[in-house]
Amino acid sequence: MNKKVLKRFLPLVLIVLLIGVAWTSGLMDMVNLEAVKAQRGYLLDMVSAHPVLSVAGFTALYAAAVALSLPIATLLTLLGGFLFGRWLGTAAIVIGATAGATILFLIARSAVGDSLREKAGPLYNKIAANMEKNATSYMLFMRLVPLFPFFLVNIVPALFNVRLLPYALTTFFGIIPGTFVYANVGRELGTIESLSDLASPQTLIAFTLLGLFALIPTIYKQIKGRKKVAAALLGVMLATAHPAQAGENYDRFLSLYDGLLQAYVRPAEKDGIAYNGVDYDGWAADSRHREALKLLLVGNPGSYAGDEKTAFWINAYNFLTIELIVREGERKSIKNLGGTFTSPWTRHAWPLAGMDYTLDHIEHKILRPIGDARIHFAINCASVSCPDLRRESYKAGTLDQQLDEQVKTAMANTGKVMRKDGDTLYVSKIFDWFADDFKRGDVKGWLGDYAGIDPNASLRFMDYDWSLNKVN
Template sequence: MRNKGKLILLAAIVMAVLGFFIFGLGQYLSLETLKAQQQALTEAIAANPFLASAAYLMGYIIITALSLPGATLMTLAGGALFGLVWGLVLVSFASAIGATLAFFASRYLFRDTLRKRYARQLKKIDEGVARDGAFYLASLRLVPIFPFFVINLMMGLTAMRSWTFYWVSQLAMLPGTLVYVNAGTQLAQVESLSGVLSTEVLLSLALLGLFPLLAKIVLAFINRRRLYKGLQRPDRFDYNLLVIGAGSGGLVSAYIGAAVKARVGLIEAHQMGGDCLHTGCVPSKALIKTSRLAQNFRQAERYGLVSMEPEIPFATVMERVQSVIEKVEPHDSVERYSKLGVECISGTARFIDPWTLGVEGASGTQRLTARSIVIATGGRPLLPPIPGIDEVTPLTSENIWQLRERPERLLVLGGGPVGSELAQAFARLGSKVIHIDRGGQLLSKEDPDVGEAVLDQFRRDGIDVRLNHNAARFAVESGQKVLYAEHDNTKVRIEFDEVLVALGRKANTQGLNLEAIQVEPTDKGTLPVAEDMSVRYPHIFACGDVAGPFQFTHTASYQAWFTAVNGLFGHFKRFRVDYSTIPWVTFTSPEVGRVGLSEAEATAQGVDYEVTRYALDDLDRAIAESEDHGFIKVLTAPGKDKILGAVVVGEHAGELLAEFVLAMKHGLGLNKILGTIHVYPTWNEGAKAAAGQWKQAHAPARLLKWLSRYHHFRLGRDGRSSNRTTDSSHP
């Protein structure tokens, strides 16, 4: 029904516009006609001013709403026929109402269709319009070199509120309207429509177009004054930048600050390097490497060797993990950062006011001030309020590295990346692993085919995966640890020796005294950050797990660039974070790497897409290494090679993914990947093969048909070369 209404409205508009031109109505909207008929029209208006005003108002609205040529002449006529004051009133309201009707028509006819095809692009535009739309519209309205009918139609495609569009248009068009209406009162002196605006007037209006930008600056200044009202800023500061937390985000923020010769203080309460070094990325990947090697022993026949069950000294394995941490540790050490020019401070920080931190250390509490402050306090594993959980002494990604005895039966709660990686690693190291998740698939943020590929491998590895199981309560019964879970409305009893809880993370904000800066964490426990990574005040920032929305080391480092640069140079220019090309990898076997949209996300956002799928069992290097399983899946815009998202499932997925990340970041399509020379035989050829698969699916069938005929013609008569000869002497 809605589509039928759209067609009727569109047909009515098209017929009205065609009628305007077919019947030559434009001849009545010329300067010559207005001058010739001015006297007669003036007399008609004097005889019935109310009816004449209504007719003029309606005519102006129709012309503007239909985006017909003639609005300029109608504005001159307003001054010529009704005088400066009343003509200005009529033109002002008529132009604003007509523009708003055109705005509504554009929105009704086209916005839904464009939203489906360009959801991501429109989302960004809408966010900008919500933030600065009124100022942007006012700037365009104040400069008459921009066609107003184009502005009306384009703004209708955005999410700008209609009331905002109306009142901004009404006010911002007044200066230009005044110039034209005033010119109309002197109609005899007007030689042409283009002559109404002299160079001086155009320059004045262009300068006037800067007014909204100046107004924005002034309003920002007023908002800052209001924000800081009642607060006493220090006359002098101890640091240009103070960073709370020496994890990935804090270290990068401090590094950048020191690199540009700012005075930087880095406050850490525990260990330099944060979770990634001590309890996250580094130890988990060290353990995963050992577990994969153990699995290679079991699968040696794949490489022509004799398979065997490896002997696994678990304590030695865990000691190796610690040795890896110790080897990486100097990269994040106090010594290194001190040499870089960062002042490393040991202690716990809390806000006293927006510029001052109280840092409690071994030698007491000291007050430190800074022009800008970065909160990079990271996160910690989330322990859900499941009854009895404390009785079973749960393991998390923090304390599991203290194990020196392998758990015979390990229960893993959570099918996300952390739970999946460690479940598989411990299974390959000899533990009997029971892996449960309340959802219907592993890695729930990925597409179902991705989760299914990982699930298949888990079951081949002997992992007891139980999906759609909701943990109800823990208990210790006769010395035996037990979980009671609900599955298909039945109670399931699961015995285990140790339980690893991997159900997400919670930001570390306790002890910061956020009340002193009037900041309340979000429902997810993170801090409410703006696009420039600021938190309430323009000089306070957050990055990493405490900021969200992603909890990856590389995202924390990415955010840290914005916190440092905006913190040190934000008074000149502010940079806004962009998460559209954030990649991530789950280091299971097979690995799962993704960037951009998944199929599920594209569907949910109303984004049209095509899928190109390349099976890695066709890749020569994968075959050579007996790792010929998995796939590459690329989402592209319909009929185009623009990459909307990519996922790689298989060995070395993290490395394969990098080429797609680079392409998306710099706007390169699959044609560019296909045209890039890749070394043979490498895993990276998979990206080129996927691009080739897309190209083959989009081959121009009609052109190829004609080329086939052309080449057949080139062979000569009957499809054979006319130069071919037969050697009769040959038997």
């Protein structure tokens, strides 16, 4: 069996086997409220004799129960409150639950999520883009409102491109209120007659209202962006009804974009790294930028295929990256434009063809699946160490030649892309981050094809300078 396939599915197989063992062995029949109440004296003695080990063991047990999606979380939460008190019990439960949920999330994302994203259609991509952009609000809502099954909330985000950090943080903080309430109730474990009596209507309403507060930022952004989306939809309808006009609009966009590139992109240097710098102040003041943006956003990318599609989205990525810098007035690093839980590439979106597109979506859902690694040297992330921004737009008729030239130029840049030092070859971190795109992980083989490197050379990765690629 292929090692990559084995690595991808083995954790899922193990999880399924362990779940099967838990249910078929009779273990689940023994874990119930009456059994726990009957053993509470023994358990208290154990905690008293081994306090640190007991907390660690309980936390690990909780993590395992969550990772295996066993329906005993409520019972364990009550037990945690009973054994360790409301504060320490809450801490142990939250840590264990977050660890278990994260394990399940990673397994689901690896086994199912990645494959689903590769094969998904436009509807899925639209939902995934919205989910990714508003991950914090959606995740907090689902964690705070106890109406959603915990195991389901652990898995669904993995299918819709939610990133690990916001997932873990919103899980950790989102489950604290409910955990504290149930851990506090658990202090009186001996008086509880039934688990079903714990979730009163008043409690459910309170948590639901708390969850709704988490959605306020997303609702606000949706209302704020409604006019932009409506304008984009109108543009799409006009483009569909008048394809010739759509073509003229894009040609006009390319003409304006080429003029801007020629006027404001020129060679620069920082700390020994040569790059094509952008005069962002000059670009921002030029009215051609605003006109070009309007023309791009009313385009009809769905009508393009092959090299036309590739060229369109490379141009869109590079232009919108500059638009982001210009709009926000950032002059130090594009990374400053990210949010607490989001990167600048996922935080900002533009309504194009009736759908919000982030830079992340364009790169990872449209351009990378094309399967041409040379694209990595055509898209520019507004940073010194990024492959250079070309001083002309990409066009279908010359795309192959342009991409080859970009690779050749990049390979010759010893400051940020490739440098030989004896038997060691220092290369850009692009070859590390996107290794699978270069001959399916054969980075040396790809470099051998394009740069004639020694296949026995030792690879090391250069530091990446995220400073803004502005002119000196």
